Amino acid sequence: GAVVSQHPSWVICKSGTSVKIECRSLDFQATTMFWYRQFPKQSLMLMATSNEGSKATYEQGVEKDKFLINHASLTLSTLTVTSAHPEDSSFYICSAVQGNGQPQHFGDGTRLSIL
């Protein structure tokens, strides 16, 4: 149980393109989803906390207009990287929790490469 699906797993696109990443909880309802960014050999950097039906809470230094997060249902959150540039290339991972303080369950991540 507690499976989180993240799609796509790999994206390569040109600079200026907007890219949407989906995070779905397949067998449970997620009140909260977290979006992380991970650089090579680095830990996970929390970008934002997404609660169903409300606006995402962004961490300091993360541009809201650059990284659009939508959490329209209890099983789906999306992260859209708008007008992506090479410096946005990274590994993006989402996690989902069933309730406050519950275990995080992670997707397999999305590797984004901007040319």
Next chain:
Amino acid sequence: KQEVTQIPAALSVPEGENLVLNCSFTDSAIYNLQWFRQDPGKGLTSLLLIQSSQREQTSGRLNASLDKSSGRSTLYIAASQPGDSATYLCAVMRGGSYIPTFGRGTSLIVHP
């Protein structure tokens, strides 16, 4: 601001050894602590979750302990195997706001 430190950063051991990975955090007002495993290029797999009121959790060859007052947790891996090779991350969930903070991880290699 919560800071999470993991020691050692890297570890290479022969198969069969018992291992201890360390995680320390600066703010003891946590809700829980979770240990994860990450394989290269993959997401995270949850290993153990310890609530703030608990002292330890066990799953198979893994045992995690928590000393909240001193801001420490250890992950004990018994009889290590090559398949245990991965990066191990700990994350503390802040009490109240339920925001997670991760350590940088311990990169483990178990060689045959």
